[in-house]
Amino acid sequence: xxxxxxxxxxxxxxxxxxxxxxxxxxxxxxxxxxxxxxxxxxxxxxxxxxxxxxxxxxxxxxxxxxxxxxxxxxxxxxxxxxxxxxxxxxxxxxxxxxxxxxxxxxxxxxxxxxxxxxxxxxxxxxxxxxxxxxxxxxxxxxxxxxxxxxxxxxxxxxxxxxxxxxxxxxxxxxxxxxxxxxxxxxxxxxxxxxxxxxxxxxxxxxxxxxxxxxxxxxxxxxxxxxxxxxxxxxxxxxxxxxxxxxxxxxxxxxxxx
Numbered sequence: 001x002x003x004x005x006x007x008x009x010x011x012x013x014x015x016x017x018x019x020x021x022x023x024x025x026x027x028x029x030x031x032x033x034x035x036x037x038x039x040x041x042x043x044x045x046x047x048x049x050x051x052x053x054x055x056x057x058x059x060x061x062x063x064x065x066x067x068x069x070x071x072x073x074x075x076x077x078x079x080x081x082x083x084x085x086x087x088x089x090x091x092x093x094x095x096x097x098x099x100x101x102x103x104x105x106x107x108x109x110x111x112x113x114x115x116x117x118x119x120x121x122x123x124x125x126x127x128x129x130x131x132x133x134x135x136x137x138x139x140x141x142x143x144x145x146x147x148x149x150x151x152x153x154x155x156x157x158x159x160x161x162x163x164x165x166x167x168x169x170x171x172x173x174x175x176x177x178x179x180x181x182x183x184x185x186x187x188x189x190x191x192x193x194x195x196x197x198x199x200x201x202x203x204x205x206x207x208x209x210x211x212x213x214x215x216x217x218x219x220x221x222x223x224x225x226x227x228x229x230x231x232x233x234x235x236x237x238x239x240x241x242x243x244x245x246x247x248x249x250x251x252x253x254x255x256x257x
Contacts (some may be wrong), residue, residue: 005021006021006031015034016032019032023096024038024045039188040141042136046190058110062138078152080199080201081105083105084099084106085101087203087237089230089234090237093234095157095215097255098158106160107175107178107185108211110149111175111179111185111186111187112191114179114213115141116206117148117189117194117217119190119192120161129141133190140186140188141188142176142187145176146176150172179203196241204233210226211230213228214226221238
């Protein structure tokens with residue numbers, strides 16, 4: 001006789017309202033009765049979640065040439081966004097990566113940029129903001145995300161021209177609301193590199209999000225600057241360097257050992 005399935009946090013055998021328990025969306029193995037319990041258990045479950053899901057965070061990601069617009073300069077078959085932009089690394093360098101995108105795409109990319117930063121800070125440095133999802137004390141990360149957006153607003157030209165209206169108001173509150181209601185880019189759920197690659201169908205999207213985060217906060221993953229990698233990717237987009245591979249700058253310290 002098998003033991004009854006139960007919530008990994010509180011041991012209840014049924015979910016809210018008597019509904020069935022829900023599985024962790026990533027590893028598909030651990031059960032929870034509610035989002036509250038899942039949030040409270042994340043700090044513990046996170047250590048095994050990626051292993052159960054078979055998630056790999058490689059130092060070097062090898063990709064066939066021409067698969068993504070980040071390598072070939074050709075339009076990418078859009079996935080996860082309403083539209084695409086040409087030569088994204090060049091646009092990152094020019095601080096126009098968020099320009100010429102729809103409002104929904106800008107909101108989503110800002111939320112995902114922040115979610116990946118939270119994951120990187122926790123994974124590589126053990127940094128957990130007390131008012132974020134990762135602390136186990138909050139159902140979402142809206143408070144630090146709001147602070148993140150305020151930093152972005154101080155970076156001249158980084159946000160699209162429409163972000164600030166003629167009356168002086170901004171899209172900050174709308175972007176936070178988006179991050180609390182969107183089914184994918186949700187501040188109530190953690191996300192990591194593998195999730196971003198799968199959602200956007202682009203192995204270079206995590207790198208782009210990390211470079212945007214560095215432009216907003218002034219600090220890259222583990223304190224490392226991504227400028228050298230940005231220049232190299234720009235050269236590839238311009239056809240000045242042959243395709244080889246892409247190196248994840250969040251793991252650059254391991255390469256140097």
